[in-house]
Amino acid sequence: MHPELEALLEIQDLKTQRRELGETPSRDMQEAVFGLSTEEALSILDAKIAEMEEALAPDVRGRYRRIANKQPRVVVPVIRGTCYGCFVQIPTALASDADRNEEVRSCQSCGRFLYLID
């Protein structure tokens, strides 16, 4: 996998974790079941996300910021040839590439970064 794509994936996963921790059912469960201090956890996650965003290569970071300013999901999976950001079909050549995820690719329709999974 392309190292920048891996970094993007990790950032997106952290943002998912961060978003969920800010929502009532998840927050309540984290506090009740795991005794998590959510306020502290949120600030740790925010700091980590900011640090990882800064570490992105400048061109990738520019593209990342443009999308992140508009929507929460910057990296989306491609499942069975469909971009799960905008639900538009990805060109077959791209979706079936043998070197999948070895390049940082964006959806031509919505601009989000693409991660190909089975």
Add this chain to the structure above:
Amino acid sequence: MELREFFTEGAIQLDLKGESKDEILKELIALLAVDEKSQGILYKMLKRRENLGSTGIGRGIAIPHCRSLVVNRLRVAFGRKTSGVDFKAIDEQPARYFFLIVAPPLEVSNRYLPVLGKIAQFSKEPDVSARLDELTNPLEFLALLQEKGV
């Protein structure tokens, strides 16, 4: 929804070999049928969650969990390490039973939190550690979930 339907025999390991928290996490992840690269990313995410606060909820039970883009559906695994490992659990006791839950960021059926809740509920059953200790094969684990009606 029943917990039983999320577990497969192949994702149940009653004799984990790991001697540390990290080794146990890796072993649990390996029970999910995902490629090596995805395993590495899941490991990082699970570690990040553990760093916020241990998922060891006491009485020998730990529920490591995360959402990640590398999986396309909810997956669970169960592992047992009878001698226990230090998991930095709430009660500072070694963890011996591990429920791993991973899910994609968005699921149509949204079962991640309910599954997490059911496992937490199951863990509160007074005889659960004794029963988990007695298990001799994965099918008995599945039968126990069914018996407890979770």
